[in-house]
Amino acid sequence: MSENQSRRSFLQNLGVGLGTTTAAFAVPSLVAVPEPPFKKDEKKLGVALVGLGSYAKNQLAVALENAKNCYLAAIVTGTPAKAEEWSKKYNLPKESVYNYQNFDEIAKNKAVDIIYVVLPNSLHPEFVIRAAKAGKHVMCEKPMANSVAECEAMIKACKDAGVQLGVGYRLHFEPFTQEVMRIGQKKEKGAVRFVQTNFGFTIGDPTQWRLKKAMAGGGPLMDVGIYCVQASRYVTGEEPLWVTAQFGPITDKERFKDVEESVSWQMQFPGGAMVNGFSSYKSNIEQLYVSTNDGWLQLSPAYSYGPLKGKTNDGDMKMPIVHHQTVMMEAICKEFLETGKFPSHIGGEEGKRDMKILMAIYEAAETGKKISLV
């Protein structure tokens, strides 16, 4: 099956008419979006989860149970016991259960609209590219990959296949985070002057993949520091000019043979904001503090699965408490069903922007130099 056929299968699967197409990138104009109003119940997008670790099990599967416009349509796992457990729980037909060898056959599965890659970081590029080649739209967990070059290859593969690519930046759909973005970017309390952003936790099992550089690409910066980098970008609505960074000491030699134990970094933004960031696998910390010209904002907890808690100089933030992954999946699928595209602010280019900064932080920490990002 060609990439084009595969995309066509998908579009047919949407239940909308398909005209002729010449460019793989022409999806939006081809999708005859029912309007207005689009009745959500007419279509639920089928999602395949690739990798059934704890995030897939405890968060994404729950989201797919709750979401109104998508559902768990297939699974991809290397563990037969998980295949059995999930098939039973989600009533999945045999033909919608894949392993990593026969994964590419998913191209033929009309029930699958979106493939969500939840594997260790180093496997993101391979599986995102295979998913694109199977003609399926792709969601990829953060960090998008372990290098900028990988991000570029993934973006290109999805572009070539004419499929959408999104990164699992759930907080973009979370109300406290959205409020912080709004206040910061609209300068509702004046210009952002200083951002303090810390995220760390005490890591457990010393044998886990997160502690192996070849699989994780790095330590806490890749896993949780990325939230802090995101936060400084979405609060200011700008891209950093430069970064400096410092590794913390290794105090736990058993766990930190391969990746950093902690790292702090600093950035300056064009509007004048300064950022202090810190991430660690040995400190339990989770904060976003923003000092603006006329006030301040704070989220703490700021990045974990919630409920988040927010305050400003005007008092407690009153925002709805939501299940992050559910609102993310619903928003992405809603946008897609309406426009044929994933929301652009969580797309591959966004993942690549973060990756460029993460790599610059490592370079700064390794060389002791200020790394320009412009």
Next chain:
Amino acid sequence: MSENQSRRSFLQNLGVGLGTTTAAFAVPSLVAVPEPPFKKDEKKLGVALVGLGSYAKNQLAVALENAKNCYLAAIVTGTPAKAEEWSKKYNLPKESVYNYQNFDEIAKNKAVDIIYVVLPNSLHPEFVIRAAKAGKHVMCEKPMANSVAECEAMIKACKDAGVQLGVGYRLHFEPFTQEVMRIGQKKEKGAVRFVQTNFGFTIGDPTQWRLKKAMAGGGPLMDVGIYCVQASRYVTGEEPLWVTAQFGPITDKERFKDVEESVSWQMQFPGGAMVNGFSSYKSNIEQLYVSTNDGWLQLSPAYSYGPLKGKTNDGDMKMPIVHHQTVMMEAICKEFLETGKFPSHIGGEEGKRDMKILMAIYEAAETGKKISLV
């Protein structure tokens, strides 16, 4: 009048017997402390304030009104109107009112036990040294001076004159701060792993001395960043191994022609703690957050005149609310009346330790290099 005579006058003024003395440093053994228990009301130490700016007026004078064991005995000012106002308010005799020219005559003033220098930073060395030469014990506002060499000259002058030297580190006597020190240093919640410390405010009058490098020695780092440096030292009970630092951008060219607008810095401590610090004259921010192995501590407000507010992973810190400068003056005078010495943890050596770090932060920010402190 010789230095020794001057010191003798002071001791006589204490109302205690004076034996023979050979070394200027022999004060403690000479002071026949009434004991036990020492009745505080028997003696109030006379304090002369040098420089009657807002800190002297709104904080130190209030402390001297409230304190049980000291009082305002003299003033030194270059402004006749202030001399008149204060003389009247505090019922000061004419001979206890000095200007900067006749200041040295204070040596003859038996009512004065301690001279407290509250002038702009650049004047600290001159007036501390003149106070020491006048045979008076000396308190000096923070930062102690504008260079390590000045600190050393001040320490030497006081040592040579056999007088005590203290730096106005009021927070060492403040209950929330003391609790944070205790928990951190005793490792009550495990080892300190990460310290986040920020202090900044939006500076007003663009013509004030704090914005002139020759007088202030620098910008917010000298004025408020010093509290953050202190905090990281008193929470860990250790001295930093190295520092890196970055200046923030100048967004206000009117005010920041001469000193930094903001600066961030990072430090590592021997026990493994990492520190992120930030100080600014354009951000209103005031926080201390400490992540320990088994929990966390937080003060916010952390450094201003109070009331401070503290929290830990166990809940709100319940500590008495005090007037910082009153408890500081009472504690220093109590220690002195009992032992003949100022508390050593707020002495000249402590001021010099901070100065060494502040200078290293500037060097790191200017050169972009990691500056070793060991």
